[in-house]
Amino acid sequence: MTKETSNPEQWLNDHGDYLYRYGMSKLHNEEQAADMVQETLLAAWRGWNNFAGNSSVRTWLVGILKHKIIDHIRKEIRDRNLTEAVETDPTSSLFNADGSWVDAPRSWKENPEDLCGSDQFQSVLQECIGKLPDKQQIVFTMREVIGEDSDTICKEAEVTSTHLHVLIHRARLALRTCLEFNWFGGSRQS
Amino acid sequence: MNHFCKEANQLQSDGFERKLTLTERIQLRIHLLICGACRNYSDNIKLLHTVLRDLRKGGRVDESIALPEKDRTRIGEALKNDSNS
Numbered sequence: 001m002t003k004e005t006s007n008p009e010q011w012l013n014d015h016g017d018y019l020y021r022y023g024m025s026k027l028h029n030e031e032q033a034a035d036m037v038q039e040t041l042l043a044a045w046r047g048w049n050n051f052a053g054n055s056s057v058r059t060w061l062v063g064i065l066k067h068k069i070i071d072h073i074r075k076e077i078r079d080r081n082l083t084e085a086v087e088t089d090p091t092s093s094l095f096n097a098d099g100s101w102v103d104a105p106r107s108w109k110e111n112p113e114d115l116c117g118s119d120q121f122q123s124v125l126q127e128c129i130g131k132l133p134d135k136q137q138i139v140f141t142m143r144e145v146i147g148e149d150s151d152t153i154c155k156e157a158e159v160t161s162t163h164l165h166v167l168i169h170r171a172r173l174a175l176r177t178c179l180e181f182n183w184f185g186g187s188r189q190s
Numbered sequence: 191m192n193h194f195c196k197e198a199n200q201l202q203s204d205g206f207e208r209k210l211t212l213t214e215r216i217q218l219r220i221h222l223l224i225c226g227a228c229r230n231y232s233d234n235i236k237l238l239h240t241v242l243r244d245l246r247k248g249g250r251v252d253e254s255i256a257l258p259e260k261d262r263t264r265i266g267e268a269l270k271n272d273s274n275s
Contacts, residue, residue, distance in 0.1 A: 009266055020256065034257065175238060
């Protein structure tokens with residue numbers, strides 16, 4: 001191992017921006033993203049002996065950062081005491097009493113490649129995720145933004161898998177409505 | 191009459207999370223045949239799922255975002271203190 005690669009200040013120089021961007025893409029919060037970078041670099045420095053050297057330093061750092069972000073979300077669950085939070089059924093306003101749509105979803109014409117490449121779309125998406133009720137937001141973020149497996153999420157959020165599926169379903173419904181209104185049509189329609 | 195849209199949408203979402211039973215798959219397929227709104231819904235959430243998966247796999251990140259200077263300084267000092275202790 002060269003002296004340079006085991007220097008945490010060098011890591012900050014070389015990978016600080018990258019790690020910060022990664023944190024921002026998951027947390028959408030400047031202060032939290034910067035804190036995660038600091039925690040990651042400190043943990044990496046203390047655990048330098050564990051670096052196997054079979055991946056790049058950047059990959060190793062991102063791995064640590066990912067765990068830090070999940071820990072952070074766990075802490076949020078505890079702090080906001082979400083297990084006690086009342087979860088209301090948001091579907092009631094979207095469906096008539098007979099189970100039909102109040103506003104029928106429209107067809108979206110855009111393709112994934114264009115959407116992924118659009119900073120504007122990503123910021124609308126982040127805004128919409130940020131508007132979800134706490135518990136939906138956390139389980140949806142863990143599942144679809146971070147890509148955590150269901151078992152882990154159930155354990156962390158203290159929900160059964162059936163409840164998890166209901167929460168994710170509600171999050172999808174709400175997100176779809178928010179995106180239709182703010183991006184795919186709705187208010188943007190000329 | 192119940193339009194089944196609400197139930198169908200739960201099933202569609204569940205389809206990303208678990209394997210649907212045969213009965214569920216048939217119910218859903220029949221409903222989608224007759225309901226254009228739910229077909230749109232189905233396509234919409236598939237698109238959403240795909241976009242999120244692609245972003246997770248390291249989709250384009252905004253290169254203009256950089257660690258703010260004040261945070262960089264703070265983190266640099268924290269690292270220095272830690273390695274001296």
